[in-house]
Amino acid sequence: MKLVVGLGNPGPKYAKTRHNIGFITLDEWAYQHDQAFDKNQFKGDYFDYFINGEKVIFLKPQTFMNLSGEAVIGFVNYYQLADEDVLVVYDDMDMDPGRIRLRAKGSAGGHNGMKNIINHMGTQEIQRLKIGVGRPAPKRTVVDHVLSSFPESDHPAMLESIKTAAEAITYWLEGNSFTNTMNRFN
Numbered sequence: 001m002k003l004v005v006g007l008g009n010p011g012p013k014y015a016k017t018r019h020n021i022g023f024i025t026l027d028e029w030a031y032q033h034d035q036a037f038d039k040n041q042f043k044g045d046y047f048d049y050f051i052n053g054e055k056v057i058f059l060k061p062q063t064f065m066n067l068s069g070e071a072v073i074g075f076v077n078y079y080q081l082a083d084e085d086v087l088v089v090y091d092d093m094d095m096d097p098g099r100i101r102l103r104a105k106g107s108a109g110g111h112n113g114m115k116n117i118i119n120h121m122g123t124q125e126i127q128r129l130k131i132g133v134g135r136p137a138p139k140r141t142v143v144d145h146v147l148s149s150f151p152e153s154d155h156p157a158m159l160e161s162i163k164t165a166a167e168a169i170t171y172w173l174e175g176n177s178f179t180n181t182m183n184r185f186n
Contacts, residue, residue, distance in 0.1 A: 002056045003075055004029075004169055007090040007113040009147075010062045018133040019146040021162070022089040022113075023060050025131065029166040030058065042074025051173045068113040069120030076121060083121065087172065088128045089165060090114060091146060095132025098157025100165050102129050102182040127178050129168060131161050 008014065008023030015023075030036060030047065037045040037060055046059045057079075061071035076086065090113055095101060105125040108115035118124055134154070136145035150158050168185040172178060 001054060001079055001081060001085060002173060003059060003072075003079070003081055003086045004056060004173075005059045005061065005068070005072055005086065005088045005117075007065060007068050007088065008060060009064050010060075014147065016149045017147050018091050018150060019065060021091045021131045021133060021158075025089050025129075025162050025165045025169075026058050026060060028162050029169055032166060042071050042078065044071035044075070046075075051170075052175055054173075056173055065113040067116055069116035069118070072117050073120040083123055083125050084127065084178070086121075086126055087169065087178075088114065088117060088126060089169070090128065090130060091133045092130035093133055093135050093142070093145070095130065095134075096157075097132055097134045097150065097154040098161045099132035100129060100161050100168065100185065101132075102168060102178070102186055103127070104178055104182065129165055131165055 006022035006026035008020035014020050035047050035049060037047055039046050043063045044059045044061045046057050048055055048057050057075060059075060061068040063070050090111060104127055107124060108118055117126060136142055168181055171184060172181040
């Protein structure tokens with residue numbers, strides 16, 4: 001069994017913000033596979049899907065970003081998931097818009113949602129798929145940057161990265177190792 005987590009903030013106010021790229025990516029995956037986030041448990045909206053006979057849960061925590069680990073640990077504990085069966089999708093300001101990067105482990109890199117997940121799971125060995133959202137403009141705060149919408153000039157690159165991220169998720173879920181997935185999509 002696998003768990004794919006998209007990070008974001010719940011509610012229409014945040015729906016199109018940079019910080020919600022994890023939600024947006026899972027929404028794209030769901031759209032491509034005619035699925036909907038129609039269940040709620042452990043402080044998260046989710047659906048389950050079978051790929052090659054293996055159950056996969058797609059989760060959007062509803063705790064707000066900084067408490068994402070509360071929802072994730074609920075699913076990890078209930079289903080007794082191994083660390084390598086979890087993939088977290090989220091925004092990364094250190095990459096330009098449109099870029100993606102998969103990592104098998106590492107620190108939170110200043111991302112509070114990932115930091116909370118690491119704290120709840122008790123390990124940094126959590127697979128992640130990061131999507132670039134760029135750095136804030138001069139004199140703009142990080143909070144303003146991540147909680148604002150993408151400028152129209154970034155839309156083509158962001159749409160491409162979301163589709164590529166959804167493809168990478170599918171590739172991993174089809175039984176390819178995470179190392180092979182990183183080699184193909186990084």
